[in-house]
Amino acid sequence: MQIRNGRMAAPPALDALDNSIIDILRTNGRATNQDIAQQLSVTAATVSARLQKMEDARAMRVVAVTDFAARGYNVIIAVGVRVQGRGIQEVGRDLAKFPEVLSVNAMNGGYDLELMVALHDFSEVQEFLYDHISGIDGVAQIDSGVAVDIVKYEFNVVPLGPT
Amino acid sequence: MQIRNGRMAAPPALDALDNSIIDILRTNGRATNQDIAQQLSVTAATVSARLQKMEDARAMRVVAVTDFAARGYNVIIAVGVRVQGRGIQEVGRDLAKFPEVLSVNAMNGGYDLELMVALHDFSEVQEFLYDHISGIDGVAQIDSGVAVDIVKYEFNVVPLGPT
DNA sequence: ATTGAAAGGAGTTGGAC
DNA sequence: GTCCAACTCCTTTCAAT
Numbered sequence: 619m620q621i622r623n624g625r626m627a628a629p630p631a632l633d634a635l636d637n638s639i640i641d642i643l644r645t646n647g648r649a650t651n652q653d654i655a656q657q658l659s660v661t662a663a664t665v666s667a668r669l670q671k672m673e674d675a676r677a678m679r680v681v682a683v684t685d686f687a688a689r690g691y692n693v694i695i696a697v698g699v700r701v702q703g704r705g706i707q708e709v710g711r712d713l714a715k716f717p718e719v720l721s722v723n724a725m726n727g728g729y730d731l732e733l734m735v736a737l738h739d740f741s742e743v744q745e746f747l748y749d750h751i752s753g754i755d756g757v758a759q760i761d762s763g764v765a766v767d768i769v770k771y772e773f774n775v776v777p778l779g780p781t
Numbered sequence: 782m783q784i785r786n787g788r789m790a791a792p793p794a795l796d797a798l799d800n801s802i803i804d805i806l807r808t809n810g811r812a813t814n815q816d817i818a819q820q821l822s823v824t825a826a827t828v829s830a831r832l833q834k835m836e837d838a839r840a841m842r843v844v845a846v847t848d849f850a851a852r853g854y855n856v857i858i859a860v861g862v863r864v865q866g867r868g869i870q871e872v873g874r875d876l877a878k879f880p881e882v883l884s885v886n887a888m889n890g891g892y893d894l895e896l897m898v899a900l901h902d903f904s905e906v907q908e909f910l911y912d913h914i915s916g917i918d919g920v921a922q923i924d925s926g927v928a929v930d931i932v933k934y935e936f937n938v939v940p941l942g943p944t
Numbered sequence: 945a946t947t948g949a950a951a952g953g954a955g956t957t958g959g960a961c
Numbered sequence: 962g963t964c965c966a967a968c969t970c971c972t973t974t975c976a977a978t
Binding site: 632640643644645646647648675676677678679680681682683684685688689696707710711713714719720721722723724725726727728731732734764765766767768769770 | 795803806807808809810811838839840841842843844845846847848851852859870873874876877882883884885886887888889890891894895897927928929930931932933
Binding site: 813814815816825826833 | 953
């Protein structure tokens with residue numbers, strides 16, 4: 619059981635206009651302020667001000683995401699990991715360094731860590747688990763991957779961190 | 782066991798420059814082409830061309846993400862769901878509609894669906910599970926949430942879909 | 945908090961290498 | 962594939978409401 623970080627909950631402070639701007643940028647993060655303004659019947663200056671406010675408040679961020687399928691990663695597997703002799707977060711951060719590792723969650727119950735891993739095909743599974751995952755210090759046990767079909771991924775959940 | 786979609790693996794086709802551009806946009810999706818160009822010692826015209834190429838190929842996309850912590854969501858829980866009497870994907874898509882639901886995965890083995898849910902605090906867990914999740918047609922069993930601490934979320938994994 | 949206008953900055957296109 | 966240059970378009974700021 620863990621609160622995400624030391625930060626207090628920020629004021630919600632996002633009104634309907636803020637949310638409309640976010641909605642447009644969720645589809646196209648490089649939409650121009652003028653385009654956004656036109657769609658929402660305000661001026662570009664307003665959009666500019668709102669965006670700065672939200673970025674300063676760390677309520678929103680625009681980022682590039684890559685389509686793993688377009689890059690030839692067609693298989694997603696979930697991998698359970700048990701940790702021994704080292705901090706769970708620490709081991710998780712090491713595992714997170716692999717580009718194939720999409721997500722790392724420290725779970726309270728069941729496994730210590732659950733990973734989502736993107737691979738080109740199933741023939742890579744054994745190799746990845748045993749050559750890469752199990753080579754990390756502190757990884758005591760791996761429960762070999764279960765294929766996953768992604769219905770929704772809405773992330774951005776990571777604390778946005780210092781600028 | 783499921784291949785992500787009907788699409789064939791696209792040519793990798795991303796060279797070092799493409800990847801450098803993506804790296805910069807991963808930090809700031811609204812970086813100007815000129816800024817990017819300067820950091821990589823090319824011209825803005827080149828960056829513009831590369832970005833169009835990658836967007837057309839659906840290899841990359843720039844999107845807005847919101848920081849759930851900044852919006853007052855401090856607790857992430859994993860919820861296992863078993864489905865009966867309805868298609869798993871179909872139920873998954875219904876569950877995906879809740880704004881609190883960050884991710885929905887159809888797992889092969891264990892639960893049929895695994896959700897990640899963002900809530901303001903633990904007092905909301907029971908209410909959300911029983912008032913919202915269990916109300917969806919086809920949800921046969923819920924394994925109540927396990928708190929999760931996110932180490933990495935690198936997603937973008939969803940097929941990008943038609944423009 | 946939003947606007948309008950203005951000045952500086954950025955995006956894109958076409959032609960040359 | 963990249964560059965240069967020009968044109969067009971966008972972003973931001975500030976005074977005013």
